[in-house]
Amino acid sequence: MSFIRRWNIGTQTRKLSNMATLNASKLTITKTTTPREKVPKEQLVFGKTFTDHILEVEWTAEKGWAAPTITPYHNLSFDPSTIVFHYGFEAFEGMKAYRDSKNQIRIFRPDRNMARMNTSAERIALPTFDSAEFIKLINEFVKLDESFVPEGEGYSLYLRPTIIGTSASLGVSTPDKALLYLIASPVGPYYSTGFKAVSLEATDYAVRAWPGGVGNKKLGANYAPCVKPQLEAAARGYQQNLWLFGEEGYITEVGTMNVFFVFKNADGKKELVTAPLDGTILEGVTRDSVLTLARDRLPADEWTVNERKFTVQEVKDRAAKGELVEAFGSGTAALVSPIKNIGWKGEDIAVPLAAGEAGELTVQMSEWIKKIQYGEEEYKGWSMLIQ
Amino acid sequence: MSFIRRWNIGTQTRKLSNMATLNASKLTITKTTTPREKVPKEQLVFGKTFTDHILEVEWTAEKGWAAPTITPYHNLSFDPSTIVFHYGFEAFEGMKAYRDSKNQIRIFRPDRNMARMNTSAERIALPTFDSAEFIKLINEFVKLDESFVPEGEGYSLYLRPTIIGTSASLGVSTPDKALLYLIASPVGPYYSTGFKAVSLEATDYAVRAWPGGVGNKKLGANYAPCVKPQLEAAARGYQQNLWLFGEEGYITEVGTMNVFFVFKNADGKKELVTAPLDGTILEGVTRDSVLTLARDRLPADEWTVNERKFTVQEVKDRAAKGELVEAFGSGTAALVSPIKNIGWKGEDIAVPLAAGEAGELTVQMSEWIKKIQYGEEEYKGWSMLIQ
Numbered sequence: 161m162s163f164i165r166r167w168n169i170g171t172q173t174r175k176l177s178n179m180a181t182l183n184a185s186k187l188t189i190t191k192t193t194t195p196r197e198k199v200p201k202e203q204l205v206f207g208k209t210f211t212d213h214i215l216e217v218e219w220t221a222e223k224g225w226a227a228p229t230i231t232p233y234h235n236l237s238f239d240p241s242t243i244v245f246h247y248g249f250e251a252f253e254g255m256k257a258y259r260d261s262k263n264q265i266r267i268f269r270p271d272r273n274m275a276r277m278n279t280s281a282e283r284i285a286l287p288t289f290d291s292a293e294f295i296k297l298i299n300e301f302v303k304l305d306e307s308f309v310p311e312g313e314g315y316s317l318y319l320r321p322t323i324i325g326t327s328a329s330l331g332v333s334t335p336d337k338a339l340l341y342l343i344a345s346p347v348g349p350y351y352s353t354g355f356k357a358v359s360l361e362a363t364d365y366a367v368r369a370w371p372g373g374v375g376n377k378k379l380g381a382n383y384a385p386c387v388k389p390q391l392e393a394a395a396r397g398y399q400q401n402l403w404l405f406g407e408e409g410y411i412t413e414v415g416t417m418n419v420f421f422v423f424k425n426a427d428g429k430k431e432l433v434t435a436p437l438d439g440t441i442l443e444g445v446t447r448d449s450v451l452t453l454a455r456d457r458l459p460a461d462e463w464t465v466n467e468r469k470f471t472v473q474e475v476k477d478r479a480a481k482g483e484l485v486e487a488f489g490s491g492t493a494a495l496v497s498p499i500k501n502i503g504w505k506g507e508d509i510a511v512p513l514a515a516g517e518a519g520e521l522t523v524q525m526s527e528w529i530k531k532i533q534y535g536e537e538e539y540k541g542w543s544m545l546i547q
Numbered sequence: 548m549s550f551i552r553r554w555n556i557g558t559q560t561r562k563l564s565n566m567a568t569l570n571a572s573k574l575t576i577t578k579t580t581t582p583r584e585k586v587p588k589e590q591l592v593f594g595k596t597f598t599d600h601i602l603e604v605e606w607t608a609e610k611g612w613a614a615p616t617i618t619p620y621h622n623l624s625f626d627p628s629t630i631v632f633h634y635g636f637e638a639f640e641g642m643k644a645y646r647d648s649k650n651q652i653r654i655f656r657p658d659r660n661m662a663r664m665n666t667s668a669e670r671i672a673l674p675t676f677d678s679a680e681f682i683k684l685i686n687e688f689v690k691l692d693e694s695f696v697p698e699g700e701g702y703s704l705y706l707r708p709t710i711i712g713t714s715a716s717l718g719v720s721t722p723d724k725a726l727l728y729l730i731a732s733p734v735g736p737y738y739s740t741g742f743k744a745v746s747l748e749a750t751d752y753a754v755r756a757w758p759g760g761v762g763n764k765k766l767g768a769n770y771a772p773c774v775k776p777q778l779e780a781a782a783r784g785y786q787q788n789l790w791l792f793g794e795e796g797y798i799t800e801v802g803t804m805n806v807f808f809v810f811k812n813a814d815g816k817k818e819l820v821t822a823p824l825d826g827t828i829l830e831g832v833t834r835d836s837v838l839t840l841a842r843d844r845l846p847a848d849e850w851t852v853n854e855r856k857f858t859v860q861e862v863k864d865r866a867a868k869g870e871l872v873e874a875f876g877s878g879t880a881a882l883v884s885p886i887k888n889i890g891w892k893g894e895d896i897a898v899p900l901a902a903g904e905a906g907e908l909t910v911q912m913s914e915w916i917k918k919i920q921y922g923e924e925e926y927k928g929w930s931m932l933i934q
Contacts, residue, residue, distance in 0.1 A: 207628060207717025214627055236632070237624040240601055240730050241594060245623070245711055248635045248767035284771035285778065320717060324632055325771070330594025330707060330732060332770050332803055334778065343627050345717060367759030372752065374772045380635035381768035383719050384671035384712070385761045391672065391721065416719055 179224030182217060182289040182340075184296035186227035189304065194232070201310040204348040206493065207318065211305035215297055215342040218326075219287045222336070228297050230304060233343070239328035249325025249335055250380035251280035254492040256316040257302050257344070257546065259309045260535035265302055265546040267319070268533045270295045272445045274321075280377040281323050285334045294321070294340070295544075301342055302546045313530065314349025318493075350494040355517040355526075357500035358489075359508075360414055361398035362472050363389045368403040368413065369440040376439050386416060398503055400489075402472070405440060409472045412440055417489035417497060418447035421475060422521055424483045429464055432521065436467040446490040446529070449542070453528050454521075472504050479509050486519020487511045495529060498522045566611030569604060569676040569727075571683035573614035576691065581619070588697040591735040593880065594705065598692035602684055602729040605713075606674045609723070615684050617691060620730070626715035636712025636722055637767035638667035641879040643703040644689050644731070644933065646696045647922035652689055652933040654706070655920045657682045659832045661708075667764040668710050672721045681708070681727070682931075688729055689933045700917065701736025705880075737881040742904040742913075744887035745876075746895075747801055748785035749859050750776045755790040755800065756827040763826050773803060785890055787876075789859070792827060796859045799827055804876035804884060805834040808862060809908055811870045816851055819908065823854040833877040833916070836929070840915050841908075859891050866896045873906020874898045882916060885909045 192212040199209050214233045218226040243249045253273040258266050274291035282288050298319065302309070309317040321342050325335035366389045368382070369375020375382055386401075393401040400415040412435050413419055423431045432454050435441050454465045478484045489497040498518035502509040515523045531537040535545075579599040586596050601620050605613040630636045640660040645653050661678035669675050685706065689696070696704040708729050712722035753776045755769070756762020762769055773788075780788040787802040799822050800806055810818045819841050822828050841852045865871045876884040885905035889896040902910045918924040922932075 210628065233627075235624045236627050236629075237622045240620075240623050240709070240728060241597065241707070241732070242623075245631060245637055245709060246639050246707075246767055247770035248637065249771045250632055250635065252633050283775060285774040318717070320628070320633075322627070322632060330705070332773065334774055341627060345628070365759065367757060370754050370757035370760065372754035373757065373760075379768075379771070380633055381766075381771060383634035384636045384766070384768060386719065387672040387721055388670060 180226070182225040182228070182293045184228065184293045184300070187230065187297060187300060188227060189230045189300070190232065191304070192232035198308065199346065201312065201315060201346070201348060204310070204346055206347050207345045209345060211308040211317070211344045211346070213301065213305055215301045217289075217297070217340040219338040219340065220336060221334075225287075225289060230301055236339070238326060241328045241330055243327050243329065243335060244324040246330065247325070247332055248379070248381045249284055249286060251277060251284065251286060251323050251378055252380070253277045253321045253378060255319040255321070256347075256492060256533070257309050257319060258316050258533050258535070259311045262535070264535065265306055265309050266533065266535050266543045267298065267302065267546065268544075269445050269449070269542050270298060270544055272448065276378060276443060276445070277321060277323065280379055283374055283377050284379060286323050286325055286338050289340065298342060299546055301344070305344060306546070308344065308346050310346050310348070313534065316347055318345045318347045320344065350497070355498050355522070357498040357513055357517050358399040359397070359501035360400050360402040360499055360503065361393035361396060362404055362409070362502055362504040363393065363401045364404050364409065367405060369405075371439050373440070376437065376441060376443055378442065382442075383416065390415060396503070402502060404472055410469050411435060411472055411475065413442065414489040414499070417491035417494065418442065418444040419487065419489050419499075420450060421470070421487045422485035422519060423478055424485055425464070429462055430485060432458070432463065432465045433470055434467055436469065444490060446492060446495060449529055450490050450496075450525055452540075453525065457528070472502070475502065476504065476509050479511070484511060486514065486522055488519065488522040488525075496522050496526045567613070569612040569615070569680045571615065571680045571687070574617065574684060574687060575614060576617045576687070577619065578691070579619035585695065586733070588699065588702060588733070588735060591697070591733055593734050594707075594732050596732060598695040598704070598731045598733070600688065600692055602688045604684070604727040606725040606727065607723060608721075612674075612676060617688055623726070625713060628715045628717055630714050630716065630722060631711040633717065634712070634719055635766065635768045636671055636673060638664060638671065638673060638710050638765055639767070640664045640708045640765060642706040642708070643734075643879060643920070644696050644706060645703045645920050645922070646698045649922070651922065652693055652696050653920065653922050653930045654685065654689065654933065655931075656832050656836070656929050657685060657931055659835065663765060663830060663832070664708060664710065667766055670761055670764050671766060673710050673712055673725050676727065685729060686933055688731070692731060693933070695731065695733050697733050697735070700921065703734055705732045705734045707731065737884070742885050742909070744885040744900055744904050745786040746784070746888035747787050747789040747886055747890065748780035748783060749791055749796070749889055749891035750780070750788045751791050751796065754792060757792070758826050760827070763824065763828060763830055765829065770803065777802060783890070789889060791859060797856050798822060798859055798862065800829065801876040801886070804878035804881065805829065805831040806874065806876050806886075807837060808857070808874045809872035809906060810865050811872055812851070816849055817872060819845070819850065819852045820857055821854055823856065831877060833879060833882065836916055837877050837883075837912055839927075840912065844915070859889070862889065863891065863896050866898070871896075871898060873901065873909055875906065875909040875912075883909050883913045
């Protein structure tokens with residue numbers, strides 16, 4: 161598959177065809193001679209311990225993508241003027257590798273993550289790459305560090321593809337050097353003892369994203385500013401914050417997850433709702449999976465599935481009328497995260513938990529997606545076997 | 548001066564009083580044994596070459612600020628999971644050191660830059676520090692690398708204080724490790740042969756900042772997303788982009804500078820206008836200096852100085868009526884940058900250049916500020932002697 165780096169500058173498309181494209185067949189592997197001891201799976205903490213290796217591909221404006229390498233996990237060393245330290249030239253993805261009941265390893269919808277990573281990179285003038293070639297490299301990496309993929313439901317190897325600008329210069333301009341790399345961290349279930357519904361505080365004093373901004377891209381820029389509103393919510397006794405937008409109080413995301421609500425409508429049907437992709441919402445792979453499964457499997461005479469704008473006031477009003485059925489966040493880390501309560505303007509909106517610590521659709525979705533992720537069921541080619 | 552790190556979490560203020568504060572008296576200096584050759588000053592390129600040393604201060608949540616060090620300039624080496632590579636935990640400042648006619652070194656309003664750096668750090672949950680102590684450290688650093696401060700009008704040593712989150716963990720949460728550092732790059736005049744007025748393209752398809760966002764902080768997050776609109780403007784023949792906000796087309800900033808316009812009003816007075824600090828504008832030190840000098844020195848019977856909202860439509864209408872006098876950007880890099888033209892909706896708005904390549908106030912402001920920066924004139928203690 162050939163690949164040409166393109167800059168869409170206005171109507172002009174420049175093709176830099178003499179630059180090397182990302183080529184998985186050029187991969188060289190140097191195995192570690194000092195393998196790490198595995199952390200007992202009960203003691204795993206998200207993103208704290210890593211596998212034995214790192215995958216790296218260097219890029220320069222002059223030569224394009226260099227030959228990929230897998231080498232023993234090591235520090236990255238850069239000049240202190242490097243643009244990743246100053247100007248936020250960084251984009252990443254989050255994916256997981258699962259061990260199935262036949263002891264095979266699977267990854268979930270890597271094509272979606274790689275497509276998104278390319279749109280993220282392109283938005284901040286970092287180089288794009290051939291997704292299929294990078295997925296081949298991920299395959300080789302996961303095969304090599306296969307022993308780090310824990311077994312058991314809810315356990316997985318979290319994969320972190322990252323791209324950073326590495327030009328050593330304080331000028332704010334197009335990076336002429338970049339590094340695409342992959343590290344991986346074995347993780348346990350987000351909820352170690354079944355679901356645990358969370359309480360949210362609606363945030364109206366800070367705004368995560370704006371039309372015409374970059375909130376729909378998976379950029380480092382979108383994350384550091386989220387911590388303070390999260391801390392403030394925590395200080396008032398809430399576990400996560402719920403991002404609102406505009407004077408209307410449109411519901412956009414929860415913490416760093418997409419968010420879904422279920423309402424009971426006047427016609428007796430239930431409605432699954434999430435915010436539309438208007439440029440202010442992260443285009444979640446789990447969000448897309450939830451929508452696809454809901455449209456495919458929920459009976460059409462009982463359910464409607466809508467991507468539409470809705471406000472925290474609507475949630476409050478419908479909760480008061482007994483029309484709020486359930487709510488959950490969706491993301492790679494937690495898969496689905498049930499919501500029990502929303503604090504807004506000094507009042508709490510209680511969200512029903514019909515199935516104990518979650519709503520019924522939340523439980524159903526979790527089961528549907530896990531079955532696909534762990535290879536118990538084939539669905540639309542979403543689960544890719546590592547081979 | 549004692550300093551206590553505070554978290555303003557809602558109404559609660561936590562004082563972590565057992566943590567060490569930033570203490571300049573603990574500085575240790577290890578001088579280079581391999582001094583660099585100086586680049587001839589005519590060949591200097593902004594932010595490409597650096598002095599012999601780096602100033603570093605490590606912080607941990609457990610112990611607070613460690614003893615500062617100045618050591619030979621060296622790479623920074625971090626685990627690939629370090630949060631500065633993933634989540635945009637980075638804030639910086641730009642300042643300059645000038646060599647005056649008595650061969651003394653001066654820096655311009657460092658208190659303003661350090662105050663802003665603390666507000667930037669605080670917004671992304673990075674540790675704050677005692678500005679006065681850090682200025683003492685800058686003083687020692689500049690003294691040590693004094694030979695890198697070039698002489699001559701327009702020449703200076705660009706100082707880049709930077710703070711980054713250095714926790715090695717993929718969790719999005721409050722950093723428990725950080726590094727505050729300073730590097731410095733000798734630079735020549737932005738315009739090597741006198742002023743050169745720039746043409747701008749008004750950007751209405753992308754938004755730099757919004758109310759409730761972080762566009763008023765000097766965060767890495769605000770810079771990478773600026774490159775693509777800049778490239779698009781360049782592809783259409785403009786040198787910089789002009790950031791608009793909202794359907795009204797409010798003028799906010801130019802490229803990475805604040806922006807000023809001069810209008811002739813009906814009462815015969817001239818009006819100097821810049822956008823107000825509403826949370827979407829970087830709180831520029833040069834911007835503040837321009838406003839302060841304008842209010843202090845422009846005759847009140849001939850001038851009004853306003854921080855107010857104004858639109859690109861107003862600029863266009865007043866240009867058509869002959870009421871647009873001049874326009875310029877302001878920032879540390881260029882000081883003032885005259886504007887000759889604004890492309891908007893397929894038309895160009897011509898900006899007068901009464902003094903050749905700049906307007907008259909642009910030239911006047913440049914002279915006023917340079918005199919203070921190079922110590923030819925004392926003004927409000929803005930120029931700090933290195934000693």
